[in-house]
Amino acid sequence: MTGEAVSAGADLDRFRAAIARRLGLSLDGQSGSALLAAWRRRAAAAEVTPAAYLLRLDSPPSWSAEVARLAEELTVAETYFFRNAAQFQALTQAVLPARARAAGPGEPIRILSAGCSTGEEAYSLAIAARETPELAGRPVIIRAVDVNGSSLARAVKARYTPWALRETSPEMRARYFRPVGREFALDVDVRTAVVFEQRNLIDGPGDLGAFDVVFCRNLLMYLVPDAARAVVAHLARALLPGGYLFLGHAETLRGLSDLFELAHTHATFYYRRQDRRAGSHLGTNRTLDAGSLARLEQSSTPDPVSRGQQAWIEDIQRASDRIRTLTAPPLTGAPAGSASRDLAALEDIVDFLGQERLADARAALAGLPAEVADSPRGLLVRAILSSHGHDLAATERLCDHLLQMDAGNAGARFLKALCAQRAGDLDAAVAEHRLAAALDPSFAMPRLYLGLLARRAQQAGSARRELERALPLLEREDPTRLSLFGGGFGRSALLALCRAEMAACGGAR
Ligand SMILES: C[S@@+](CC[C@H](N)C(=O)[O-])C[C@H]1O[C@@H](n2cnc3c(N)ncnc32)[C@H](O)[C@@H]1O
Numbered sequence: 102m103t104g105e106a107v108s109a110g111a112d113l114d115r116f117r118a119a120i121a122r123r124l125g126l127s128l129d130g131q132s133g134s135a136l137l138a139a140w141r142r143r144a145a146a147a148e149v150t151p152a153a154y155l156l157r158l159d160s161p162p163s164w165s166a167e168v169a170r171l172a173e174e175l176t177v178a179e180t181y182f183f184r185n186a187a188q189f190q191a192l193t194q195a196v197l198p199a200r201a202r203a204a205g206p207g208e209p210i211r212i213l214s215a216g217c218s219t220g221e222e223a224y225s226l227a228i229a230a231r232e233t234p235e236l237a238g239r240p241v242i243i244r245a246v247d248v249n250g251s252s253l254a255r256a257v258k259a260r261y262t263p264w265a266l267r268e269t270s271p272e273m274r275a276r277y278f279r280p281v282g283r284e285f286a287l288d289v290d291v292r293t294a295v296v297f298e299q300r301n302l303i304d305g306p307g308d309l310g311a312f313d314v315v316f317c318r319n320l321l322m323y324l325v326p327d328a329a330r331a332v333v334a335h336l337a338r339a340l341l342p343g344g345y346l347f348l349g350h351a352e353t354l355r356g357l358s359d360l361f362e363l364a365h366t367h368a369t370f371y372y373r374r375q376d377r378r379a380g381s382h383l384g385t386n387r388t389l390d391a392g393s394l395a396r397l398e399q400s401s402t403p404d405p406v407s408r409g410q411q412a413w414i415e416d417i418q419r420a421s422d423r424i425r426t427l428t429a430p431p432l433t434g435a436p437a438g439s440a441s442r443d444l445a446a447l448e449d450i451v452d453f454l455g456q457e458r459l460a461d462a463r464a465a466l467a468g469l470p471a472e473v474a475d476s477p478r479g480l481l482v483r484a485i486l487s488s489h490g491h492d493l494a495a496t497e498r499l500c501d502h503l504l505q506m507d508a509g510n511a512g513a514r515f516l517k518a519l520c521a522q523r524a525g526d527l528d529a530a531v532a533e534h535r536l537a538a539a540l541d542p543s544f545a546m547p548r549l550y551l552g553l554l555a556r557r558a559q560q561a562g563s564a565r566r567e568l569e570r571a572l573p574l575l576e577r578e579d580p581t582r583l584s585l586f587g588g589g590f591g592r593s594a595l596l597a598l599c600r601a602e603m604a605a606c607g608g609a610r
């Protein structure tokens with residue numbers, strides 16, 4: 102790279118790597134020409150050559166003002182009020198009342214919106230807190246951070262288009278907004294309840310604070326794994342023990358080991374930071390600052406924070422190929438003797454199911470020892486077999502049993518959705534399909550069904566959106582999982598179905 106001459110290829114890779122280091126963003130999916138254009142634009146604005154720009158961006162001292170300007174070019178700011186209504190129900194009906202019970206009398210509840218964009222999420226949190234009777238008379242502190250300064254400037258103005266309020270009920274709209282021309286101005290009390298701050302979450306934890314609830318939705322999905330690891334580390338330290346973390350619906354977390362447990366209410370998932378110090382001299386001491394909390398964790402246990410977050414991030418990284426209870430190797434290691442034979446027999450049943458040889462599958466299942474038949478994998482195999490036999494009650498029972506052992510099992514959720522569908526309870530079916538899709542964003546069948554069910558409900562817009570998401574998932578879906586959950590249809594038939602349904606509701610073919 103010399104002087105002005107930057108080009109696609111190696112130069113662009115270096116620019117991408119610099120962005121990943123400074124902003125955490127993964128730009129692999131972004132078009133090379135758009136990225137080059139942004140690079141040249143920012144270099145021109147800084148009055149340096151693109152080569153000099155890259156050098157400065159990538160070397161100390163930190164060029165934070167420019168990093169923030171780059172963020173304005175490169176981050177995705179999409180957001181709206183009350184995005185993911187189920188999460189707000191869980192917040193107001195379960196999480197905030199629980200945190201109010203844990204707090205001392207008159208002690209404030211603290212909430213963080215991390216990656217708040219233009220403010221809709223933070224203000225929704227402020228409104229939700231006001232609508233929670235258990236918080237009446239209690240101070241609520243809401244802090245909102247984002248790296249993108251122009252988004253924050255819009256947040257502070259608190260003027261929104263009707264589109265930003267598309268998921269806000271007419272009652273809430275009337276109570277908290279005032280029409281001004283073609284926009285809506287937010288109630289001043291709600292506006293002043295939120296403190297906004299420009300902050301790059303990749304840069305150290307600083308003094309984020311100690312929070313009862315953190316919303317960090319639709320941010321991790323844009324980051325490279327190392328950056329996501331760093332952000333999660335900061336947020337985990339900023340959460341009080343027993344506090345709650347909400348991620349975006351496509352950002353899943355399973356098997357958090359030390360620090361978090363999966364919570365599931367109101368047809369949505371979120372995470373609770375375990376209170377591992379309960380009974381210790383700290384108990385749930387809510388007045389700890391984040392720094393002392395982090396120090397304590399480091400001194401009292403063998404780095405539980407990094408182990409927990411390692412598990413989390415690995416989980417996110419594996420999002421595309423995990424929860425394949427049926428397609429993954431049954432157990433790690435190579436069990437010897439009869440154990441190995443039993444597991445092989447379970448795999449044979451998986452094969453029989455895939456080929457719809459149900460009688461063979463039943464016969465092989467009858468020969469399995471109880472501990473294999475009652476293992477998570479065994480339970481899922483049995484549930485699939487029951488669903489093939491249209492035994493809804495048995496399928497549900499087996500799925501519920503499996504979910505008690507493995508709350509994040511997307512296959513079990515999907516089967517429960519099919520049961521609800523067959524029983525005519527379409528609302529429950531949609532809720533279960535959503536859970537399955539949220540638990541495993543790479544799982545194609547629940548997405549396809551969400552599209553089909555939306556079509557049936559004559560919701561062309563959401564049908565199209567779901568089908569557009571289902572299509573690439575179907576193209577990549579694991580063949581074994583497709584044969585097990587695809588209802589007897591092969592990949593090409595399912596793709597053709599998906600395309601035809603998309604075309605029927607006005608989407609691209
Ligand atoms: C898609 S928006 C999500 C907004 C909101 N949380 C929601 O779910 O509706 C993602 C936000 O994350 C912010 N963001 C991305 N990288 C960041 C970083 N390193 N530090 C702080 N904010 C970041 C972006 O500027 C953007 O506003």
